[in-house]
Amino acid sequence: MSEKIKQLEALYSETPEDPFIIYALAKECEQSGSLERSKSLYEKLLREHVNYVGTYYHYGKLLEKMGHTSDAKKAYLTGLDIAKKLGDDLAYRELFAAKTELECE
Numbered sequence: 001m002s003e004k005i006k007q008l009e010a011l012y013s014e015t016p017e018d019p020f021i022i023y024a025l026a027k028e029c030e031q032s033g034s035l036e037r038s039k040s041l042y043e044k045l046l047r048e049h050v051n052y053v054g055t056y057y058h059y060g061k062l063l064e065k066m067g068h069t070s071d072a073k074k075a076y077l078t079g080l081d082i083a084k085k086l087g088d089d090l091a092y093r094e095l096f097a098a099k100t101e102l103e104c105e
Contacts, residue, residue: 019049
């Protein structure tokens with residue numbers, strides 16, 4: 001386990017409800033190859049912090065990497081709805097591009 005993951009795990013144990021820490025830990029786990037751990041952290045974010053819109057893109061990309069393309073598309077579609085509701089045009093464009101790219105493969 002990398003030093004960065006150890007530090008994030010410590011922060012996560014202190015403040016398990018902080019969406020930024022959960023997100024950062026999920027990204028680090030993904031980059032280190034701990035895909036199932038990353039997936040479970042993203043899913044926690046999706047359950048507990050529905051409007052943390054960046055999660056939908058990264059969760060979808062992780063699902064694609066894991067070969068779960070239909071679940072990735074669902075994540076993108078849900079994220080598109082959330083981004084639209086929040087008026088987050090950048091997130092909407094990124095999610096739309098990811099969904100379109102997935103559909104063209």
